[in-house]
Amino acid sequence: MTTLLTSETSGSHSTSAKLGIASRNLNIQKIRTDFPILSRQVHGRPLVYLDNAATTQKPQVVIDAISHYYAYGNANIHRGVHLLSQEATDAYEAARESVQHFLNAESSSEIIFVRGATEGINLVAQTYGRQHIGAGDEVLITAMEHHSNIVPWQMLCEEKSARLRIAPISDAGELLLDEFEALLNSNTKFVAIPHISNALGTINPVAALVEMAHRRNIPVLVDGAQAVPHTTVDVRALDCDFYVFSGHKVYGPTGVGVLYGKKQMLEAMPPYQGGGDMIRSVTFEKTLYNQLPYKFEAGTPNMAGVIGLAAALGYVQGIGLDAISAYEHGLLEYGTKALSAIRGLRLIGTAKEKAGVLSFVMEDIHPHDIGTVLDQQGIAIRTGHHCAQPLMQRFDIPATARASLAVYNTTEELDALVFGIQKLKEVFA
């Protein structure tokens, strides 16, 4: 295994050869050197990082943007007359414009900085949701949700005596479109769907789902936590009402994420949290709220995180999302073929439209043991329910082992994974 990985240069060349045209547009070796952590050893082996759906590694440009901000640019924003505050404000607002362009939103005031996808969903549930959903109403989600797109709606439904409905999926992990549409009825007041499933990799036909809901005047939130790193997202083309994602899954920092909302939706919504920055004026009798987007950004925001996020999005755009998608698709096909050839291994999630997630179970070996033995070989995968317990129940399994891909992964790393699994089978034989 080591020989497959020690020569990075030959590694990237053979990845190109194995994936053909998909990788020729990208210099994977150069990309790998952008990520300092990829040069480290784990248990004496070169790190093979295949836990990207949990969080991605950070390129030097992101690390530099954050440390430069703290070293030379740190000041609180929006309220200062001094130069540092003005510069920090400019950088923060420039980052908002970067996100606007990244998502193709109409206006930067539609971009709300939050802590992550989870907070974005909670914000919508607690504002739009509490305002519009009442007793007997329904919120429709899918069977493939991350807990972050289940629990906020469940909490809302409990509070309002509303009903959470679940659109079913096939054994391949594809949403059953007819059943989804049949669940939309006059009680449905909101739809929340994942763009890409974190546990299966399924890419949902979001534009078509939004269209089905909009035909009945039902607004739609899209959980894009797993989509933004892997595919171009155009919120206007999708026509979704809300879109959320987390910085740390797209090569950016933790603790920062984005809620996109259509302006007319955000304007009609009450604030989420009260505090500094979200106000126009305050008296003890009454507070007038600030305009968008500040109405939803109470308190000192994560300035360094937002600046780091803009650097991450710039990095991704520099490579090009189309090239990333094509390359990762090649890796996914390569990995799918290699894993499928292992006797006793079953892939969970075999949708036709799929992003770089290889979830699997093995006869007689618990996913936790798979993860532990692979870790000894320097290979980081995730094992467990992936914050999708109802999905595990749907497949009647307690957990899966999940290798998830990023642009810096190579076919040699997938070879190492396969080699590691073969070795694991010997250990457990």
Ligand SMILES: Cc1ncc(COP(=O)(O)O)c(C=O)c1O
């Ligand atoms: C599909 C999906 N939605 C939401 C989340 C929550 O993201 P965060 O924990 O960054 O808020 C995740 C994280 O794994 C995810 O994969």
